[in-house]
Amino acid sequence: MAEGSAKVPQISAVPSIPKDAPKKNIFSELFSGTKEAKPEQVKAIGAVTQQPSVHATAKTPAHNNPLSLTGTPPKKSKPGTLMLKVSLLVLVLTGGFFFSQNSTKFTFLGQNPAIKNQVAHEQEENLIIELLVEKHLSAVMQLEEFANFGGEYFYDLEQSKSSYVSENKKGEFKSALVKLKPVLNQILANLQNILDAGLDVEVMNKAGEKIDEEIAALKANGGDEQAVLADVQDLESARKLLRNTDFKNKIISLNAEAPTDEDYQSLLTAYNEINRSVTALIAEIKSGRTMWSEYWKEVEAVTKKIDPLFGTDFTGNLAVNSLAFSGQDSSISISGSTDTEDTKNFTLISNLLDAYESSTYFKDAVQRSFSKNESTDEENGSSSYSSSFEIKMTLESKQ
Amino acid sequence: MNERPKFIAGLIILLATLALGVWQWSETEALKLETSALNTEIANYSAEKAAIQEDNQALKVALTSIRGTSEQQLDSVFPTNEDITELTRLFDEFSVKNNFTNNAFFISNINYEAAAEATESAYRYVPFSIQLTASRKNLNKFIEYIETSGSLESGVRLMEIEDMRISYPSEDVAEYTAEFKLRAYFSQDV
Numbered sequence: 001m002a003e004g005s006a007k008v009p010q011i012s013a014v015p016s017i018p019k020d021a022p023k024k025n026i027f028s029e030l031f032s033g034t035k036e037a038k039p040e041q042v043k044a045i046g047a048v049t050q051q052p053s054v055h056a057t058a059k060t061p062a063h064n065n066p067l068s069l070t071g072t073p074p075k076k077s078k079p080g081t082l083m084l085k086v087s088l089l090v091l092v093l094t095g096g097f098f099f100s101q102n103s104t105k106f107t108f109l110g111q112n113p114a115i116k117n118q119v120a121h122e123q124e125e126n127l128i129i130e131l132l133v134e135k136h137l138s139a140v141m142q143l144e145e146f147a148n149f150g151g152e153y154f155y156d157l158e159q160s161k162s163s164y165v166s167e168n169k170k171g172e173f174k175s176a177l178v179k180l181k182p183v184l185n186q187i188l189a190n191l192q193n194i195l196d197a198g199l200d201v202e203v204m205n206k207a208g209e210k211i212d213e214e215i216a217a218l219k220a221n222g223g224d225e226q227a228v229l230a231d232v233q234d235l236e237s238a239r240k241l242l243r244n245t246d247f248k249n250k251i252i253s254l255n256a257e258a259p260t261d262e263d264y265q266s267l268l269t270a271y272n273e274i275n276r277s278v279t280a281l282i283a284e285i286k287s288g289r290t291m292w293s294e295y296w297k298e299v300e301a302v303t304k305k306i307d308p309l310f311g312t313d314f315t316g317n318l319a320v321n322s323l324a325f326s327g328q329d330s331s332i333s334i335s336g337s338t339d340t341e342d343t344k345n346f347t348l349i350s351n352l353l354d355a356y357e358s359s360t361y362f363k364d365a366v367q368r369s370f371s372k373n374e375s376t377d378e379e380n381g382s383s384s385y386s387s388s389f390e391i392k393m394t395l396e397s398k399q
Numbered sequence: 400m401n402e403r404p405k406f407i408a409g410l411i412i413l414l415a416t417l418a419l420g421v422w423q424w425s426e427t428e429a430l431k432l433e434t435s436a437l438n439t440e441i442a443n444y445s446a447e448k449a450a451i452q453e454d455n456q457a458l459k460v461a462l463t464s465i466r467g468t469s470e471q472q473l474d475s476v477f478p479t480n481e482d483i484t485e486l487t488r489l490f491d492e493f494s495v496k497n498n499f500t501n502n503a504f505f506i507s508n509i510n511y512e513a514a515a516e517a518t519e520s521a522y523r524y525v526p527f528s529i530q531l532t533a534s535r536k537n538l539n540k541f542i543e544y545i546e547t548s549g550s551l552e553s554g555v556r557l558m559e560i561e562d563m564r565i566s567y568p569s570e571d572v573a574e575y576t577a578e579f580k581l582r583a584y585f586s587q588d589v
């Protein structure tokens with residue numbers, strides 16, 4: 001043991017504090033600025049913390065002693081607090097970063113993926129609407145083409161069947177028909193490709209608004225009046241077509257591979273109902289006309305069934321004197337006479353009435369009074385019987 | 400607070416942040432993928448729209464020609480006034496073309512009434528009557544002429560038979576006699 005070795009002080013559990021000493025704690029003592037160490041306290045600290053060295057006496061300068069009461073206490077490491085701070089910081093940074101990427105509300109620093117996505121959705125929606133408008137505009141123009149070629153087709157068809165057109169001309173009309181049919185079929189196929197009858201109301205409304213914008217733009221831009229008027233009319237027809245699901249379904253349901261003349265006619269009729277152009281109006285008037293010639297043919301055909309000699313150069317039992325066709329009450333009056341040798345004039349007239357009634361063209365065929373005359377040929381002594389008839393009936397089916 | 404709970408809390412937050420990051424990263428990637436797909440769709444729609452617009456331009460040119468021709472034809476078929484004189488000339492022309500010795504057609508009378516307006520003022524018409532004598536063939540031809548009138552191709556004024564009365568030939572009259580009540584249509588007053 002070294003000479004100067006100090007005696008190891010007795011370690012007591014708790015250093016005793018004099019009763020009269022002021023109440024102070026270790027921190028106030030440490031940071032009080034007192035340079036002079038108190039021996040009792042030094043001893044107490046030394047007893048708890050470490051073995052005091054040989055030099056650890058009151059004589060040792062205070063600043064060399066790590067345990068000096070006037071120095072900065074060593075910092076304790078706090079890993080928990082650090083971890084918490086770091087994790088909170090990472091959370092904030094991560095949250096902030098992804099907010100800047102995935103939120104449409106973050107509009108600084110240009111377009112983030114969320115905004116780009118939103119813009120792309122809006123662009124796609126607008127394009128779909130614009131495409132819909134263009135398709136319906138195309139359909140309107142193709143329908144007008146169809147109406148034009150269809151009118152020509154049916155005129156050529158009528159002429160090719162007419163009894164009053166020369167055979168040469170008939171041949172020309174038939175050739176024209178052959179050329180027109182594939183044109184009509186192609187237009188029909190195009191229409192079926194571009195039209196969609198399954199649009200929902202919201203889409204139709206947006207397309208309608210788009211059409212309104214285009215019409216307003218056309219009118220604002222001005223230019224050639226006739227051209228602008230034609231474009232505006234086409235757009236308005238497109239708007240009508242857009243909402244006319246029944247008509248579109250009619251087109252889509254037609255057999256485009258082998259459409260019949262009835263298919264063409266029904267499409268033309270339906271088109272003329274939605275198109276208010278002058279040609280459509282003309283077509284409407286034409287389709288409302290009564291074809292009296294067809295009823296006349298039927299009257300004669302039925303009469304011929306009762307009397308086969310009717311309409312020939314030979315005298316038969318039945319003769320028609322006059323016919324009156326009335327459009328006002330859709331009626332036909334037939335006046336004529338019968339001439340028999342067996343007195344069965346009334347039977348003949350009754351048969352005629354029944355025959356007209358059973359025809360699909362007529363109904364309510366009636367005659368209320370019958371009268372008969374006898375005339376005798378004095379030369380050969382034969383008798384003949386004559387009776388006149390006045391039959392009135394109404395049209396059953398429109399021709 | 401003790402360090403250990405703080406550490407655990409920090410660790411949990413860090414793990415949660417990792418999970419959030421992974422989730423949000425997948426959302427970002429999904430957005431980018433969807434945007435890419437949308438851009439492809441947009442390109443397709445744009446191309447389709449351009450193609451339809453080009454077709455529509457060609458259709459417009461074709462229609463302008465059709466509409467121009469139609470306007471001239473419309474004027475004879477559906478004029479803007481009653482044009483009685485042109486109508487009368489039409490019947491005279493038909494008579495001249497079809498009247499032959501063994502196949503007669505003769506119009507003896509034409510009477511025009513005052514023009515009338517249809518319901519909803521969509522169009523107007525002039526009622527008139529015609530009396531004629533004709534062979535059966537020419538009578539049928541005349542009826543067909545009226546019933547097929549109004550085609551732009553034929554250029555014949557749009558007409559309709561309202562009533563007709565036909566008398567068959569008899570011992571006294573060799574031909575058919577007929578009286579027609581007709582309408583000739585024209586456009587509304589603009």
